[in-house]
Amino acid sequence: MPMKFLSYESIVAFNSIIKVAFKETTFILIDSPRRMPMVPSQNENQSPLDSDGEVENKREGKEQLNHPITTSDCVKNIEEKLAQVCRWEKENARFNRSIFRVPKNLREVELKAYIPQLVSIGPYHRGKAHLKEMESNKWRLLQQVLERKGHQVSLYYMEMLNLEEKMRRCYARPFENINSPEFVEMMLLDACFVVELLNVSVNGDKYYGYSRLNRMLTSLGLLPCIKRDMLMLENQIPLFVLDKLYPLITSNPGEINSVSKLSLKFFDSAIPVCQNLHHEVTNSNDPGLHLLHVVHQCLNPTPSDTSSRNKDGKEHQPHRLMGHSVMTLRRSGVRFKKNPSKNFMDIKFEKGILYIPSLVIHDSTMSIFLNLMALEQFNPYCSNYVTSYIRFMDGLINTYRDVEYLRYKGIIDHKLGSEQEVARLVNKFCKEIAFDMDDCYLSDVYAEVNEYVDQKWHVWRAILKHEYFTNPWATLSLLAASILLLLTLLQTIYTVIAYYK
16 A cells, blocks of 8 residues: 655644654654654754754753853853964964065965075975975085085084074964974075075185086076076075074175175166165164075165145145056156166156156066065065055056056066067056055155146146157248238238228
């Protein structure tokens, strides 16, 4: 005899009767050929069935019904979370992290800008296949140092071992997967490589002769690529590690008595600006966190430019971005001139003229600027001068015509294939970069340019100049037409006067 099933309405009615009869237990039936087991319900407003039709027994819900949450419980929960935040803050302050991982959204803009291509420094890119070739050169350099100084490797190893905990705290994560001997060996090898490279490259002919490293770098042309890799945020080693090994490795420091000064002279030719970095060393109490940070500390506008925003003592209104390319500004009457200042950040606007220092763009420019901006994004104690400058240049350059004109004016000097490639490169600089317009050393320049462009008289004057004063024939035509118009006007006046006489 075939089995008959109740309708859905009958089941609901039956279920209601059961609920009344048994207040603590609810029987759940469904209209299905399969009979479901009868289970207690924890919440009348919540279905006890999951997506597979199986019954869930939510014990937490039952406990909450038996023990309702009070206001004091909520307050206690909030206090526990606040205490956890305080512990995190203390932990971060104690760790003093300074070498970060670049987040995914920035890496997707230009992946190669953040990943070393020749040499790995530190733990982030350790062991990658395309970087293993340089590891053998690191061992050769270490052997070269030991032979020259007559030291045992144990001396350097113990120095690094004493700094292990402090070194681990400088990175975004402690790298627990790397045990102590491996970590100390890695840091020793990388630190010796960096210090010896700086020494040999800057003082090689004077103190070290033409070493094996000189031959390798000059014959293969690797030095520019190594400099680029050493200025990547993820490819850094704490500066205090280099300072510890520097007096042990160097033979005769001469006038350069610190790693910071040595590194600035080393990176001088790599930075795409005309100023000499090693002349910009200040007597700041901040010694720097790593080599990228040391370079960043020297890239500052002149103090007079940075302080001009508040010189009148008034509270400024929020500034807006300029939003005008070079060609648009030219049509609005703005002129461009090269600022002779050696500091590439010294941009100013005076009497309708935008003064911009020269900028050199080469193959490593994007990588260096992107890593400097990444450092500014994630280190709260860094200024945002580089980001402000790049954002300004990004606003000026939209197409290759903007690059052509800036190059004609001597403001841009590029080593790339075409102006179109330069425009594409500059337009990628500020993607995914957070920028606060009110915290920008160029905010006054933005305001002055916008105010100038908003005055229609400057636009009309620029149109007149562009249409009639671009070549002598157009000027002569305008002059002849003006004279003819004047003579016609005088003739008309004389005719009217003669008529009334």
